[in-house]
Structure formats: C-alpha cells, structure tokens
Ligand SMILES: [Zn+2]
C-alpha cells in the first residue's frame with residue numbers, strides 16, 4: 464500500500480476503521496441464510512489483545528576433548544584450528560580438531576592382519592546368503608563389500624597398518640530456530656487465519672516489543688496489565704514466549720543468537736448469541752475479520 468514504514472495508528476484495529484474500509488464479516492448459517500454483517504452490529508463486549516510473533520535463533524558450540532587413532536592420511540587432512548562459526552542457521556556440524564599427535568606406530572585395530580579388517584557385511588566369509596525366492600542359482604553370492612576377499616582395508620589406519628594416537632577436540636555446532644505466533648485467547652482455526660494475515664509481509668518495526676513488562680495504556684481489564692501494547696494486552700502470550708525461549712537453551716557456548724518479538728494488536732468482539740469477531744490489520748493497514 465505504502466512504501467513508508469507504517470505508523471502504529473495504521474495497525475491498531477477499530478470497528479470504525481473496518482467500516483471505513485468496507486470490511487464485511489458474515490458467517491453463512493447452516494440453513495443457507497446469511498448472518499448479519501457483524502461489522503455493522505454493536506458488540507456486547509470488546510477485548511483489546513495482542514498476539515505475539517516470535518522469531519528466534521541460537522547457534523551453540525559444544526567442545527569435548529577426545530582421544531582417537533588416526534592414519535597418516537587422515538592426519539594430513541584433519542583440522543588443526545577451531546572451525547569458523549557456520550554462516551547458515553539450520554546446520555549441524557561436527558569437526559575433529561587435532562591438538563597433539565603421538566608417534567606413528569602399529570595400528571592396534573589390525574594387529575592380527577596389518578592393514579586389513581574383517582568385512583562387516585559378510586563377517587569374513589566372502590559370501591552372502593541370498594533368499595531362495597530370488598531364483599534357483601547358488602545360495603551364496605560373492606560379497607559386494609569385500610569383493611569376496613572377506614576383509615577390507617582397516618578403517619583406522621586406512622590399510623597402512625600404522626596409526627597415531629591423537630588428542631583432539633570434538634567441536635559440534637548446532638543451530639536451533641523458532642518461528643511461532645502466540646495468541647492463547649484464539650481458537651486454533653482463528654490462529655491459522657491470523658497467522659496467514661501477519662505472515663503475508665515482514666512484521667512492521669513499530670510492533671516490536673521486548674521481554675520486559677510495558678505499560679503504555681489501559682487494557683480492557685480494569686486493573687493495569689504488565690504487558691500492554693497501546694492498550695492491547697499480551698500477558699498470556701508472553702508466558703508462552705518465555706517458555707519457548709527457555710526451550711532454546713542448552714549446553715555449550717552461544718556463538719550467535721537473535722530474537723525478534725512483535726506484538727500484533729487485535730480486537731476480540733462478542734455479540735449476542737455468543738458470536739465472536741476478531742478484527743486485526745495487516746502490515747499495510749488493511750482490516751481483516753476472522754469470524
Ligand atoms: Zn565381505
């Protein structure tokens with residue numbers, strides 16, 4: 464609608480504003496008649512609430528000392544420095560960083576037959592059993608894992624028969640993200656609709672809130688509420704947000720984290736007969752009705 468960042472007054476819903484934008488909120492009744500347009504009706508109660516839109520991400524690094532056996536070839540290619548922080552958010556990486564290398568000696572994994580270990584597919588027999596339903600041929604087929612030899616190059620020393628004991632660090636980088644809309648006062652169907660409206664554009668900067676309490680206007684309750692955005696109460700959603708953020712915790716060092724929290728104001732209107740209407744505005748200021 465506009466290239467300018469919206470003002471908060473463009474985002475606060477009102478019945479008057481909805482009427483001015485010719486918004487219609489009807490639900491067809493089961494018997495085919497249309498219910499009256501709720502926007503034109505007088506509500507019996509009004510709650511000013513706000514949904515919370517949370518986008519958070521944490522990248523953590525867990526470092527553990529490990530002792531491992533490595534071949535000459537693996538030592539040449541192994542990392543010696545701590546890895547860079549992954550640029551992407553949704554990654555899990557595991558890096559072994561070599562710190563101290565002992566002398567190269569006989570590989571303890573293949574002492575019986577230097578450079579070779581028993582094939583794990585055929586167990587050393589060189590043949591694998593096949594189901595007789597496959598045909599009338601021989602029951603034992605040559606093992607594909609070891610080409611019938613029964614052994615494969617030792618995985619520790621890469622077939623060289625020699626390996627070194629290495630003191631290393633196992634470095635695990637792990638990114639976890641959260642993207643959620645919290646509005647515990649809404650039904651699941653209403654929440655889906657709400658989400659579709661607010662996710663259509665990036666959230667406006669003016670809706671940004673912190674985790675601290677803020678009192679900037681009287682909410683619908685008579686007593687002041689701890690979390691209020693221009694009179695729209697979001698205390699209930701804040702409890703869920705805190706729980707979700709606590710769930711992002713974990714062991715290790717935080718390499719990178721970011722969090723964006725937006726309070727999205729809406730009106731919950733009640734009408735005689737128990738009908739309810741949710742009014743909100745999208746990022747361009749257009750009113751939407753959820754019935
Ligand atoms: Zn085999």
Ligand SMILES: [Zn+2]
Pocket residue numbers: 570571572573574577578579617618619620621622623624625626
């Ligand atoms: Zn070996």
